[in-house]
Amino acid sequence: MQALKHRPLASPWFLVEAINKESKRRKMAPKKKPESDPSGMFSGMVVFLVPKGVQVRRLQIWKERLVRMGAVIEERLCKRVTHVFAMNSDTLLQQLDRERLTRFKGRVLIYQWLEDCLKSGEIVPEDMYVLNLNSQGKPEKSWDPQPCQSDPQQLHNNKKTKYTEIINNESNDQGGKNVSLLSTSSHEEGDSLSYGNIRPQHLDSESDDSSSSYCPPDQNKNITEIFGKLVTIYRALGDDRRSFSYYKAIAVIEKLPYKIESADQINNLPSIGKSLKDHIQEIITSGKLSKLEHFEADEKVRTISLFGEVWGIGPSTALKLYEKGHRSLDDLRNDGSLTNAQKLGLKYFDDIRERIPRHEVQDMEHILQKAGEEVLPGVVIICGGSYRRGKATCGDIDIIITHPDGQRQGSDSGVDTYFGFCTYPGQELRRRIDLKVYPRQIYAFGLIAWTGNDVLNRRLRLLAESKGFRLDDTGLFPATHGSGSKRGAKGSASLKFNTEKEVFHFLDFPWLEPHERNL
Ligand SMILES: Nc1ccn([C@H]2C[C@H](O)[C@@H](COP(=O)(O)OP(=O)(O)OP(=O)(O)O)O2)c(=O)n1
Numbered sequence: 001m002q003a004l005k006h007r008p009l010a011s012p013w014f015l016v017e018a019i020n021k022e023s024k025r026r027k028m029a030p031k032k033k034p035e036s037d038p039s040g041m042f043s044g045m046v047v048f049l050v051p052k053g054v055q056v057r058r059l060q061i062w063k064e065r066l067v068r069m070g071a072v073i074e075e076r077l078c079k080r081v082t083h084v085f086a087m088n089s090d091t092l093l094q095q096l097d098r099e100r101l102t103r104f105k106g107r108v109l110i111y112q113w114l115e116d117c118l119k120s121g122e123i124v125p126e127d128m129y130v131l132n133l134n135s136q137g138k139p140e141k142s143w144d145p146q147p148c149q150s151d152p153q154q155l156h157n158n159k160k161t162k163y164t165e166i167i168n169n170e171s172n173d174q175g176g177k178n179v180s181l182l183s184t185s186s187h188e189e190g191d192s193l194s195y196g197n198i199r200p201q202h203l204d205s206e207s208d209d210s211s212s213s214y215c216p217p218d219q220n221k222n223i224t225e226i227f228g229k230l231v232t233i234y235r236a237l238g239d240d241r242r243s244f245s246y247y248k249a250i251a252v253i254e255k256l257p258y259k260i261e262s263a264d265q266i267n268n269l270p271s272i273g274k275s276l277k278d279h280i281q282e283i284i285t286s287g288k289l290s291k292l293e294h295f296e297a298d299e300k301v302r303t304i305s306l307f308g309e310v311w312g313i314g315p316s317t318a319l320k321l322y323e324k325g326h327r328s329l330d331d332l333r334n335d336g337s338l339t340n341a342q343k344l345g346l347k348y349f350d351d352i353r354e355r356i357p358r359h360e361v362q363d364m365e366h367i368l369q370k371a372g373e374e375v376l377p378g379v380v381i382i383c384g385g386s387y388r389r390g391k392a393t394c395g396d397i398d399i400i401i402t403h404p405d406g407q408r409q410g411s412d413s414g415v416d417t418y419f420g421f422c423t424y425p426g427q428e429l430r431r432r433i434d435l436k437v438y439p440r441q442i443y444a445f446g447l448i449a450w451t452g453n454d455v456l457n458r459r460l461r462l463l464a465e466s467k468g469f470r471l472d473d474t475g476l477f478p479a480t481h482g483s484g485s486k487r488g489a490k491g492s493a494s495l496k497f498n499t500e501k502e503v504f505h506f507l508d509f510p511w512l513e514p515h516e517r518n519l
């Protein structure tokens with residue numbers, strides 16, 4: 001990591017430039033016109049595609065598939081057009097003026113519809129994919145996907161990561177070309193990761209398209225916002241079971257294509273039991289939830305939840321700090337007992353609470369890829385977490401790294417980690433970043449675990465257990481017998497799988513593309 005930290009890196013425009021050149025070259029290459037099948041599944045559709053926010057290559061693929069399966073593509077929004085596709089309402093409104101759109105009689109859908117049709121091989125219902133504009137013509141608020149905060153600390157607590165503060169390179173951004181990573185690391189200073197010098201190979205056969213966005217309609221923000229607060233409160237109180245049940249309910253509710261107006265509409269939804277249904281009833285009739293109001297009025301709950309939001313402070317520390325008499329973040333600043341990680345969590349408290357726009361995460365991914373390639377040719381660096389699942393905003397940046405040579409990677413435990421903060425030129429805020437380096441042989445497991453979401457991870461782990469295995473981010477281990485423990489024998493090697501798909505297949509779990517993992 002040391003090497004990554006100190007090398008000057010190319011700034012994002014540099015990469016954009018390179019990408020543009022690439023696409024120009026493609027455009028100039030002689031193109032074979034795709035043959036059109038008039039009885040294909042898209043026949044009858046006349047389509048206008050909003051290119052903004054879509055990778056050039058992806059757009060070409062979509063165009064080609066549409067035409068091949070019977071659709072006609074129009075270069076402008078004329079009367080004949082039956083369908084407009086856009087990434088989201090922002091890119092839509094940047095390209096087409098709202099008056100034109102109000103007069104438009106066809107359907108405006110997100111590209112995901114196209115992806116899902118292509119994947120399932122048949123036309124899927126359009127309702128879930130309609131891009132609505134409200135009467136002012138502004139994008140409906142509900143198109144911002146609901147932030148689903150989850151607790152990195154919970155997971156990180158289980159890791160043997162040393163927290164050492166490294167702030168000396170904070171001034172790196174002066175030159176305008178560096179990424180500065182600071183704070184906590186599993187590496188002592190001077191320790192560097194080095195691999196062999198082998199050219200990139202094709203690592204994973206499955207498609208990994210981080211450009212497709214996950215945009216649930218979330219017509220029920222009134223409910224999901226209140227539930228989100230309860231997730232945070234229960235987590236801070238150490239009640240993971242309750243926290244998780246609200247978390248799961250949010251994921252279900254944010255995908256509903258309609259606004260809940262009576263509790264009867266949610267009778268048979270998964271993850272929503274009797275008491276959650278009662279809560280929903282209360283929210284839709286009164287606009288609030290007394291349970292949350294009581295919590296918010298309770299000084300102890302309020303304080304512990306606040307402390308629990310500081311990166312590095314878990315439920316038991318939050319309680320201890322409360323019992324010491326602390327009531328505010330300023331009180332904590334004067335407490336000498338905080339660890340380095342907690343001090344940094346406090347210092348960048350406001351920064352970290354801001355979710356990161358997707359395009360920034362993408363920039364950072366590119367910067368790191370470029371830097372990684374310079375330091376160690378062939379290294380594979382991708383961003384996992386909510387970003388890989390296509391979310392429009394991310395709580396942090398989860399970077400997963402490997403090298404195809406499969407040698408000299410990781411520490412004794414197999415995985416090297418760096419949990420800290422980062423920023424880059426032009427960026428004021430410090431963002432939370434996790435770097436995780438996996439040896440090639442167990443990369444597929446790291447990728448699954450750090451892509452999530454946590455609901456899926458739990459399901460996969462339980463499924464593995466039911467089959468006599470133990471699954472974690474470092475592998476799939478045959479469970480040991482005799483000890484009475486369900487845990488896989490540590491020290492015994494993991495089953496070998498090259499790709500995520502192979503792991504899903506072995507576990508008999510239906511394959512999910514990353515953007516389908518928002519369970
Ligand atoms: N308790 C947890 C926390 C995390 N993870 C896994 C699944 C997550 O997707 C991934 C990354 O963790 P994050 O907390 O960064 O969660 P996300 O990236 O999914 O969301 P966010 O946008 O809040 O960062 O790690 C998990 O299995 N269990």
Ligand SMILES: [Mn+2]
Nearest residue numbers: 385386396398
């Ligand atoms: Mn994340």
